[in-house]
Amino acid sequence: MSVCYTDILRPSKTVVAKFEGAEVATVHESQGRKGLLADYMRPIYKPAKIAGPAVTCEVAPGDNWMIHVAVEQCQPGDILVVKPTSASCDGFFGDLLATSLKARGVLGLIIEGGVRDTAALTAMNFPVWSKTIFSQGCVKETIANVNVPVTCANAYICPGDMIVADEDGVVVVKREEAEGVWDKVEKRMANEESKRIRFENGELGLDIYNMRERLADKGLVYAKYEGK
Template sequence: MHSTDVGVVRTRIDRADPKDVAALSAFGVATVHEAMGRTGLMRPYLRPAHPRARMCGTAVTVLLQPGDNWMLHVAAEQIRDGDVVVAACTTESEDGFFGELLATSFRARGCRGLVIDGGVRDVAALEEMDFPVFSRAVNARGTVKATLGSVNVPVVCGNALVRPGDVVLSDADGVVVVPRERAAGVAAASAVREAAEEGKRARFRAGELGLDLYGMRGPLAELGLRYED
């Protein structure tokens, strides 16, 4: 469910500590998702609008009405350096809510990128600008400015709850949301996981099998796995 507050702009939000955001930015989405207990992922239909799209920042959230991008313009005023805009819609809509002009406006405010459960357009220009966007669709269809939504209220984007100030990280593997109060702990857990994976990587390079590294042979045999010539 989305917030029931429609027609409100919250101008003061609690953002995750910039040091924790910077620490999280060093890791990939898969690492952070696993380190957080396999939670926080948005649905995989949210894909990068261009190949270089990657971002990490604190969420300014937007609740849109279908086919109407008015609240994205309203949200621009609330962006602070290091923010990521996360836009959800009251119902499914794949219209082109966002393009080059809004990206130019957002970047001037210090925005690190956009995640939107809707459509975007001007993709070639967004790539040329190196402005990261993850979206439900690419669609040239334009939008109107006629109905109120909200800014900086909790939203559900791609089936993930996002609160203003939470950390949003995205790369080629998808989008993950880290609750702002967990940012430091998840960054530390991600570092531990990455170090452990480097050790496993070295053993795989040396030719060791996952069957032995992970101690799989005994459980497989107990379940009746047989090897036959």
């Protein structure tokens, strides 16, 4: 039996708004270097940056039927996350499905599979992070699940979790942890900004991060070069 769950829980709009514009690397570091999707998940065009709750969708290999089911469950500000039940690089998604999602206010797509019509997707400003680009078409024969936990590109994602995606990749933040993670993101951004000012003023990372003593403890020796 397959199931499509409706009325999923999402983070509050206030929490979602805080993550808008956040950088994937900063979020990843702030929550203890977890939640990062695999390195092959790349945006089909740049610049691209989105943040919002996940609607999750399973698809059978070479079959995009359940994406049509998932579209109905999407609300404005959502991000659709698609995971094939077995590895598949077929072109599950193109400009027509993007048009349908965009009409519902969906911000973008994360898919561990293939997409096509990338020129049209770029022109319509619909961001997609995918495993690959491949024109192979799909059928509509096999059902799967919508709004269930999925493992997408090595990351465990539940419906309603926060997705943050930019040119550096994709990271997931657990819905119930999102507010606490944001507090850490804010602190990290403030800390990085203070360091940025010091770097601009000519200070070295060796001194800002108090590295010299540790380097010496590891055995690093400075010596004058006397070669020709």
